[in-house]
Amino acid sequence: MKFEKIIATCVEINSEIFFIVKINTKCPLKRSLRRILLYRGSLLRLQALGVKRVYSYTLGSETGVSAEQVRKDFSEYHIKGNQRGGYRVDKLIGEMETIFHNNGNHNIIVVGRGNIGSSLANYNNFIQRQINIVATFDIDPSKQRIRSDIPVYTMERMKEIIDRFEVRTAIIAVPDMVAQNVCDQLVKYGIDGIVNFAPVILKVTDDIIVNNVNLSDEIESVIYCVSLTGLEEF
Amino acid sequence: MKFEKIIATCVEINSEIFFIVKINTKCPLKRSLRRILLYRGSLLRLQALGVKRVYSYTLGSETGVSAEQVRKDFSEYHIKGNQRGGYRVDKLIGEMETIFHNNGNHNIIVVGRGNIGSSLANYNNFIQRQINIVATFDIDPSKQRIRSDIPVYTMERMKEIIDRFEVRTAIIAVPDMVAQNVCDQLVKYGIDGIVNFAPVILKVTDDIIVNNVNLSDEIESVIYCVSLTGLEEF
DNA sequence: TAGATTGTTAATCGATTAACAATC
DNA sequence: TAGATTGTTAATCGATTAACAATC
Secondary structure (H helix, E strand, O other): OOOOOOEEEEEEEOOEEEEEEOOOOOOOOHHHHHHHHHHHHHHHHHHHHHOOEEOOOHHHHHHHHHHHHHHHHHHHHHOOOEEOEEEEHHHHHHHHHOOOOOOOOOOEEOOOOOHHHHHHHHOHHHHHHHEEEEEHHHHHHHHHHOOOOOOEEEEHHHHHHHHHOOOEEEEEEEEHHHHHHHHHHHHHHOEEEEEEEEOOOOOOOOEEEEOOHHHHHHHHHHHHHHHHOOOOOO | OOOOOOOOOOEEEEOEEEEOEEEEOOOOOOOHHHHHHHHHHHHHHHHHHHHOEHHHHHHHHHHHHHHHHHHHHHHHHHOOEEEEEEEHHHHHHHHHHOOOOOOOEEEEEEEEHHHHHHHHHHHHHOHHHOEEEEEEEEEHHHHHHHOOOEEEEEEHHHHHHHHHHHOEEEEOOOOOOHHHHHHHHHHHOOEEEEEOOOOOEEEEEOEEEEEOOOOOHHHHHHHHHHHHOOOOOO
């Protein structure tokens, strides 16, 4: 875990000077560890289908990773298989849970109950992964009438809920203009990790983990790749 | 652009053997190019605020990238600045558009008008980025009554719309169980690029670009990073 | 045993950082 | 000019691939 030095920078906007305190880099999870997350997702799915054993090349093929890479990753985290029968699915999942300290559910909250907020609230993939959305928040009081398993509260109750459920990770799914405000509030209430869906880079201190998910970027990179095909240099 | 060799693999599920033709790796956009996308997003925002000029350290700070990295990236794509006055925002944006061949709008479609599909349909960040959602599709005919700028069609009209608007990129926002079916259909109708929000790895041939956006993984990596803080080794 | 598969080490590749020269 | 900033080359770091030995 590296701590970067704090650099203050400034921008000139219409001859007014603004100071930018410091930016946190994207959640710096090692590639190998992200792949472990990927393998786990795949294994949970295979397990649900009744698969008992996998080989490195099976799992690799399932996740789009080479068999060598899978074994290399397993080796890094001391996950052992059997040189004849591959890996037992349930054992693998267990070992991965240990890596992620997944002893129990992780309580998270979602701020903003618009479309993205609602997608997340209704996303049933989370239960399997022990991600537990305890509440969502929205400034619009009419949103509280939404019928859903996951409650919608006004912003006033944020601190209370964060404390009660010992929430450390929050999702920001509010419009860009208020994302920074919400972020500051969350940090003030003790949140350590943020998944940010607003297309702005949040200004936070170094001790806060931020993962920016930019949907436009994800789509644009595909559009770009597609525009390259056809005009190949051989 | 690299073309991988085709490897056929098989899995045993309840003593039935399934063959997996080939998996496409995640949209393999170079890191530097992804950052160009990131810079562009930031520059568009700054431009809207009235910012005329940026320095490498300003833009770096805005995007969470080091100033050296910014200059290195610019150098790779032959983007030149002024050794005294930094870079002109409008000129930068223009040069980035050229890199992405962004001469005109890119028509895309969204399959699945659930929560994620609707988020995307209502996401106003796309217009600025010249991403143009021409239609959404859903099997549920009642969804066609949704009031929105972007129409909802039944699956039957997919081919027609793809042809008419020359769509090459599609977004899959359907439940996991049908994602592969939808994918196969899209490919049959001539789609070259897919952004997949279903938590399954799609099986496609090598010539199709797939970018898997897994929301659980994004959240989990933050949860993991957060769980690490506090137990630092110094 | 022979063969298939794991597990690890070494070699390569790509991406980031550091250093500094060029220049407005 | 002096100073700040760009732009590029070299050094380092990390991640992937290749090769192969270990073993069930």
